[in-house]
Amino acid sequence: MLVFIDESGDPGFKLAKGSSPNFVTTMVIFDDHEQAKSCQKAIYELMKALRVKPEFKFSKLYSPHRDTFFEVVGRYEFRTRSVVVQKELIYSDALRTVKESFYKFFVRNMLQHDGGALVDAKVVVDGSGxxxxxxxxxxxxxxxxxxxxxxxxxxxxxxxxxLVQLADMTAGAIARSYNPERADSNRWRSTLRKNGQIENVWEFR
Structure with missing residues (x-):
């Protein structure tokens, strides 16, 4: 089992000064290594075809490129589990003031509350820091x-x-669905759901 993790949003709490209102961390789970390998190759080839550099990142793509990306990855067998943190509901001083604690806490919670999804998994997390x-x-x-x-x-x-980029794109699609003022808020989450690639979205309370 292969698992890839990335996030959307930031751990900051200056919501009136540009911090994201939500933070989403997502894991993409491949039960079949061959499916993972094929999906990885397809994303790499799409990157060259669309001339995307240096990587697929949801927040930096045009909507047509997002459409194409999710159409391509929709051909492969994987499932996703996400944690959505609406920051206005977080009152812990440690989580609100120490960015590293915030990030570590929610990645850990996603992995611990996996609903039995993870068995002998190799987990790859976006290596920032x-x-x-x-x-x-x-x-x-x-x-x-x-x-x-x-x-x-x-x-x-x-x-x-x-495949870490796939986790970023999925986290971005989930995060966008929590911005109802955007006309395309559910556009890419709906695609993932239609393809049976969303296993769980946990709204942290």
């Missing part, structure tokens, strides 16, 4: 995760892995 943070993050997750669920944990730069 400096070396010290990466070491601390890996150590933090290993302390809290069931070793039967997560066999291996790796942090990897999304630019180097199209």
């Amino acid at each position: 400096d070396r010290a943070f990466k070491r601390a993050f890996r150590s933090y997750l290993r302390r809290h995760l069931d070793s039967n669920a997560v066999k291996k944990l790796e942090l990897r730069d999304s630019v180097k892995d199209p």
Whole structure:
């Protein structure tokens, strides 16, 4: 089992000064390694065809490119699980003031509350942050995760892995669905749902 994790939004709480109102973290789960390999290749080829550089990132794409991306990945077998954090509902001082704590907490919660989805999984998380943070993050997750669920944990730069980019695109599609003022708010989440690729969306309370 292969799992790829990325997020949409930021951990900041200055909502009146540009921080995102929501934070979404998503894991993309492939039960079949061949499906993962084929999907990875298809995303890489699409990147070249659309001349997207250096990576697919939901927030930076034109809508037609998003449409094409989700049409292509819709041909492959994977499932997604997401946690949606509406920041106005978060009152913990630690989560509101320490960005690293916020990020680690919600990635951990998504992996722990997996509904039994993870078994001997190799988990790849978008590797943002400096070396010290990466070491601390890996150590933090290993302390809290069931070793039967997560066999291996790796942090990897999304630019180097199209399947981490898939997690970013999925997280972005879920996050967009929580902006009802946008005419396209449900456009890409609906595509994922139609393709049977959304297993769970957990609205954190």
